[in-house]
Amino acid sequence: MTSVWSRVKTENASPLAALACVALLLVGARVLSSAEVYKQRLEKEFEGFLRAYHKGDDKGMDESFRVFHLPKSKEWFENSFSPEDAAKLQADYDAQLGGAENSFIESMNLADAGSSFRLRCEPSGLPVAGKSPGSGGGMQPLKAIPVEQFILEFESTKSLKRFRVVANFVYIDGAYRFVGGGGAPLWVR
Numbered sequence: 001m002t003s004v005w006s007r008v009k010t011e012n013a014s015p016l017a018a019l020a021c022v023a024l025l026l027v028g029a030r031v032l033s034s035a036e037v038y039k040q041r042l043e044k045e046f047e048g049f050l051r052a053y054h055k056g057d058d059k060g061m062d063e064s065f066r067v068f069h070l071p072k073s074k075e076w077f078e079n080s081f082s083p084e085d086a087a088k089l090q091a092d093y094d095a096q097l098g099g100a101e102n103s104f105i106e107s108m109n110l111a112d113a114g115s116s117f118r119l120r121c122e123p124s125g126l127p128v129a130g131k132s133p134g135s136g137g138g139m140q141p142l143k144a145i146p147v148e149q150f151i152l153e154f155e156s157t158k159s160l161k162r163f164r165v166v167a168n169f170v171y172i173d174g175a176y177r178f179v180g181g182g183g184a185p186l187w188v189r
Helices: 004-011 013-028 034-055 060-066 073-080 083-112
Strands: 117-123 148-156 162-173 177-180
Touching: 034 060, 034 083, 034 117, 034 148, 034 177, 060 083, 060 177, 073 083, 083 117, 083 148, 083 162, 083 177
Parallel strands: none
Antiparallel strands: 117 148, 148 162, 162 177
16 A cells, blocks of 8 residues: 555656746845835936936936826825825925926035936835824825835945935835935925
8 A cells, every 4th residue: 555645756856846846046045125125116216317427428327217206196185185285395396306406416525426226115114194193293294195205325436426315205106205404395384
């Protein structure tokens, strides 16, 4: 009489071997956490901007930085805030967005002008609320806005000089959109 195990071993040798190989591959494979996936997305969004900077292509920098603009920002603010707050935020947003791009360029120039830079993004780990805290100032959105805060570390590939920036983003239409630098989105200040 043959045992069940011996029959399985001889009759199903290749399916078991395949299953064992798959198991080994899965054990050895690196599973990316959602935070790693998000930071890689943000790093990828910056690639065109960093390439254009290295080439000294002002127009290319402006064009590639557009990925960080809120699509239909006027409509987004109107849907997210009171009409009065939406108008104020729209005016402030355009200025902040241009300021952020210029700040990145100036910081890269100070760190290592004309060099190629690589970027590493890390979630800040700090709780960032899309709503302003209680009565502590800022503008109240009509509903909570999921804001993600990242620490962006730019490093020169030539001199290895680096600088860090804290920036806040919302994820809309498959891309991260800039909503303010520093510790909070622009409507919380």
